[in-house]
Amino acid sequence: MEEREYTPKQEQLARFAKAMGHPARVAILDFLIRQNSCFFGDIHEVLPISKATVSQHLKELKDAGLIQGEIEAPKVKYCINRANWEVASLLFKEFWGQEAPREKKDCCE
Numbered sequence: 507m508e509e510r511e512y513t514p515k516q517e518q519l520a521r522f523a524k525a526m527g528h529p530a531r532v533a534i535l536d537f538l539i540r541q542n543s544c545f546f547g548d549i550h551e552v553l554p555i556s557k558a559t560v561s562q563h564l565k566e567l568k569d570a571g572l573i574q575g576e577i578e579a580p581k582v583k584y585c586i587n588r589a590n591w592e593v594a595s596l597l598f599k600e601f602w603g604q605e606a607p608r609e610k611k612d613c614c615e
Contacts, residue, residue: 522597571590574586
């Protein structure tokens, strides 16, 4: 069986999608993107996320490169990684902008 590799774009898009694959992470990103500067504080105080799971979600987002900052107490500050946010935005736009073939109305018919 021939082994095929994924393209770097596919791998990066999947990494971003996986990081955003939980509603808590989407809520964290939604909150942070609206901040004018780094957020200093506890996310669990402004979002419906328990304190016990916040650091796990922040770690996933940081590992994917979507956020940056210090996520371990006592240093608690986070913000969107603007460079990677731009890359993610472009990758998602490109991916969702592809048109499916229009040969049939529904491929399952």
